[in-house]
Amino acid sequence: MLSYRHAFHAGNHADVLKHFVLSQVLSYASQKDKPYWYIDTHAGAGMYALDKGYATQNAEFSEGIARLWDEPNLPSALAEFVAQIKQHNRSPDLRYYPGSPSVAQDLLRSDDRMRLFELHPNDAKLLRQHFKSAGRKVMVEQEDGFAGLKAMLPPPPRRAVVLIDPPYEEKRDYQRVVDALKDSLVRFATGTYIIWYPLLQRPEAQQMQDKLAKLQLKSWLNVSLTVHTPSPEGFGMHGSGLFIVNPPWNLPATLKETLPVLVAKLGQDQGASFRMEHQIP
């Protein structure tokens, strides 16, 4: 089933949290003088127009990146992230929003590499087009990202940041994520793995977090942002989170400073809040 198109959701609160954290993780990885690979198992289209097509349907970006666009007093890490998104817009207006591969491209250095997987034929085509001038630095494969990840590990430079960001439209994605992480840690224990998850009222979403917590990992961080009270009908996504294995040591401090601001700016009612737990030796 491939009905999910990320363009409907581009720039929403979940993208803001995910891409902000991704940019923090990659900035840190880029500080060390040794190349690394960025692997995106579910890469999407790479870049999204917000003023035409799918993105205009529910204009989800208006509850996400648009709320930060003209904010003058953001904490420096968040201000730098908004400036990064502004770089993708030629005019001062918010018209384009980058997907995770484009956020990563901004931070990778000349010796770093990107390996992108996207199964949907239309988005894979858009992704290829978007990176057509990147040469060997970027590889785009139209194939299953879970299988693709297996084949990539361990990566030749023995350093990697992996984003696992499935649509979870199929219930089996929750278990596939846990299995993929377990398998990846056997192949390549020192990689940094970022798993995105939705906050929903269905049990699979919470069960996946419980299973990740039970892996007894040495170094991890779990952060989530709730933007509104869960609906009384039990439907809809009230927030999102990221479970990170082998996170940068300085990430908790940055998130402690920025998450309250994201709650204030992206929160839609009194139920808005954040949670962060971590263990980083």
Ligand code: SAM
């Ligand atoms: N990572 C992107 C970003 O942050 O900009 C968004 C990705 S979106 C949440 C999930 C993507 O996974 C969709 O584009 C969908 O077509 C794709 N997809 C679904 N199943 C897949 C699979 N098994 N392997 C690779 N891509 C898949």
